[in-house]
Amino acid sequence: MSAQPQAMPTVSLQARNVTKSFSSGPIHHTVLHDLTLDVHAGELTLISGPSGCGKSTLLAILSGLQAADSGHVMALGQELGVLGMRELERFRLLHTGFVFQGFNLFPALNALEQVELPLSYLGLPPGEARRRAVASLEEVGMGPRMELRPSELSGGEKQRVAIARALAKEPGLLFADEPTSALDAANGQIVIDILHRIARTHGTTVLCVSHDPRLVGHADRVLAMEDGRILSDRVPSATLTSGHEEPSA
């Protein structure tokens, strides 16, 4: 990473010597071993690896959902370890979006309300919240279907609503956990393209965790994890040129 600093965009997310372990009775299991990592803004970074390699735990720690046992996490220049529960909630409200494998949409709300709901807690005036929600849904191609409830949407459409919900807050950081695992190939393709486009057009740091090999070609950077360590850090050839030239273009 330090070999080519001049080509790198801003580092928005940093992990320094992060360790995490879980104990279940007498069994002590270390999930993350002294892990150090920089993630850049405006890129889609993919963490891939077999299940149980610690990638979801890494995501939870980088996004402030879980605390590390030791080490430091800096997100958008803020040290997460020093924040209390309320401050972490506030930080997430202002700066982070999440997309999960299960879409986790409220059955009672239509697509527009799903997206407006978190915005109302940001203290935006209703008109502004509505405007942003509509814009986000249109950005993910759900504009024509924003009056529909989850039961009337396909899996791919639900995931696009979930992305719009995360995107509408205009977060600096967007975390996605296995966003395509529950989707077929075509919908998976649409979803990863949307995530990629968000990173490019909004300058958002998109960190995606997946064991889906189809995503590798769409990422700006792929980190391979195994047994709580990062084994490789590479830039897939397909996106090599565009990924590094766009910021300066």
Added chain:
Amino acid sequence: MVALARKTLIYEWRRFLPAILAVGFAGLLQLLQAALVLGIFGSASVYITGSSADLWAGYPGTQSVNLGRSIDSGVEMRLRMDPAVTAVEPFHWVDADWRGPSDTGGVSVFVSGINARPDGMLFAHALPPALRARLNEPDAVIVDRADLDSLGVKVGNSAVINGHRVRVVGVSSGLRALGGVNVVASLATAAELDTDPSNANRMTYFVAKLRNPAAADDVAARLRGNGAFGKYDVWTAQDFARRSQLYWMFDTGAGAGVLFLAGIVFLVGAVITSQTLVAAVIGSVREYATLNALGVGVGALRRVVMEQAFWVGALGLVGSTVLGAIALAIARSRSVPVALDPWTTLACLALGMGLAIVSGLAAMRSLRRADPATLLR
């Protein structure tokens, strides 16, 4: 603001229905129980509440209107002497034994000897003037329509009270009493029926009407405690009625029974409601966790759960009120003694809402499962 609580309640109404029904039926049970208790024990004071008198003078320490002892007839003069008093009337109470024409065995009755003039205060609310006038016939009595069966008579029949023949000249409603059957007669008839020689020249109560009924408390205070006419005390009608009701409620243990049942109803309702709300929270726990991941605070999520509890309570209580009103109307049409005042109604409804709120607080605890870290696998 997206109305998550209300929209979920409407969209998933089947999930919330058991809680709404639990609150509704708990509220309904509390209301009907209160109405029955007030109705039944209210009839302990029917002599007072059915009359238009403002003050009652009787033996000191009388705990309930049916436990009166005779006082000196001179008390009537003492009452009439007060400028605030416009009318005074005696009330002759006789505990008696009834033998009807059909085989009903002995029935314990309370004979109320009252002034039969049209402007009489006693049972002014229960006896229409024409019926009251018929008491002037010798040995005439009037009973409540609902008591005819237990007395074994029909209108026009004769019966025997304390060995003296009487005739039922009419029936009315609103005369039912507690502890015995209320038989209304004129003062003259009642005097014939009273076999206790020590009651000569004495009367059970004197009742008085005041120029200004609002001043009843002051006048009662002024009239009591005068030793010249023997032992007597003066109470306002309201105080004496309440004293009689409370005596019956606690003397019979019914008051404790009512409180006990209210507690049971509350407990059962709260268990059902809280379990339903807990299930609703757990059913949406992943969505709540997602909101928390997006930075919506736990406090805001708790408010959503409490809002749902509030609406469950409100909907349930609307149901209790409607069903309660129907049940009370049916009860009234069947002469079942029921009575409900606004404050008791409010207390019952508040208890129902309290049940919903307590259940909401219990359900709020299951929000702890909405940990966004569990969404990552």
